[in-house]
Amino acid sequence: xxxxxxxxxxxxxxxxxxxxxxxxxxxxxxxxxxxxxxxxxxxxxxxxxxxxxxxxxxxxxxxxxxxxxxxxxxxxxxxxxxxxxxxxxxxxxxxxxxxxxxxxxxxxxxxxxxxxxxxxxxxxxxxxxxxxxxxxxxxxxxxxxxxxxxxxxxxxxxxxxxxxxxxxxxxxxxxxxxxxxxxxxx
Numbered sequence: 208x209x210x211x212x213x214x215x216x217x218x219x220x221x222x223x224x225x226x227x228x229x230x231x232x233x234x235x236x237x238x239x240x241x242x243x244x245x246x247x248x249x250x251x252x253x254x255x256x257x258x259x260x261x262x263x264x265x266x267x268x269x270x271x272x273x274x275x276x277x278x279x280x281x282x283x284x285x286x287x288x289x290x291x292x293x294x295x296x297x298x299x300x301x302x303x304x305x306x307x308x309x310x311x312x313x314x315x316x317x318x319x320x321x322x323x324x325x326x327x328x329x330x331x332x333x334x335x336x337x338x339x340x341x342x343x344x345x346x347x348x349x350x351x352x353x354x355x356x357x358x359x360x361x362x363x364x365x366x367x368x369x370x371x372x373x374x375x376x377x378x379x380x381x382x383x384x385x386x387x388x389x390x391x392x393x
Contacts, residue, residue, distance in 0.1 A: 210268075214362075217353040218266045221369075224346045225259035228252075231342060235335045244332055247383060248339070251376045258369050270361045273368040333389045336380055340390075343377035 210218075232252030236245045261271045330338070350370035357363045384390035 211358070214353075214357055215266070217349070217356060218262055220349060221262045221353065222259065222266065224349055225255055225262055228255040228342060228346060229259055231339060235330075235339065238330065239332045239335055241332055244336070244383060247379060251339075251379065254372060254376065258372070261365065261369065265362060265365065270359075271365055273365055333384070333387070336384050336389065340377055340380045340384070343373055343380065347373040347377065 229252060232248045232255055236248035236252060239245050239248065261273065264271045347370055350366050350373060354363050354366040354370060357366060381390055
């Protein structure tokens with residue numbers, strides 16, 4: 208089954224977002240002062256790397272197998288080939304909001320790479336968690352919308368699986384923040 212232009216644009220956006228997530232989790236895991244947080248960020252970063260690989264497989268026309276209990280199955284992928292050339296006439300405007308999210312995320316990452324926030328001060332563990340939680344919310348939203356936009360049921364299932372894992376990443380960050388008293392529901 209061929210991919211539409213719109214579907215391919217969602218995958219390109221997802222690839223960019225996953226690359227940003229991998230970079231953030233990798234860099235931030237080195238910057239935080241708490242070893243527990245560093246380990247958590249490394250663990251989530253490894254999942255984000257798997258998500259990136261899954262998206263890349265989809266872009267190459269493959270339907271990856273994903274497990275329902277926390278990660279990809281070791282069985283590889285189905286060799287169903289999907290053409291990235293399909294979907295004649297579909298517009299590429301679907302990526303506008305996620306492209307804006309990506310731009311904001313890149314600005315945030317640049318601030319983190321410079322070793323500080325926009326005021327020039329180093330990011331503390333709380334600010335890093337807030338940035339990552341905001342990123343997870345945006346990425347989960349992208350996958351949520353993409354799931355509705357895809358026509359192939361198997362690809363929808365893969366995207367929904369990734370979206371669920373992104374929600375779990377956000378929940379893990381929330382739990383850490385709540386334990387520290389940094390996030391309180393009102």
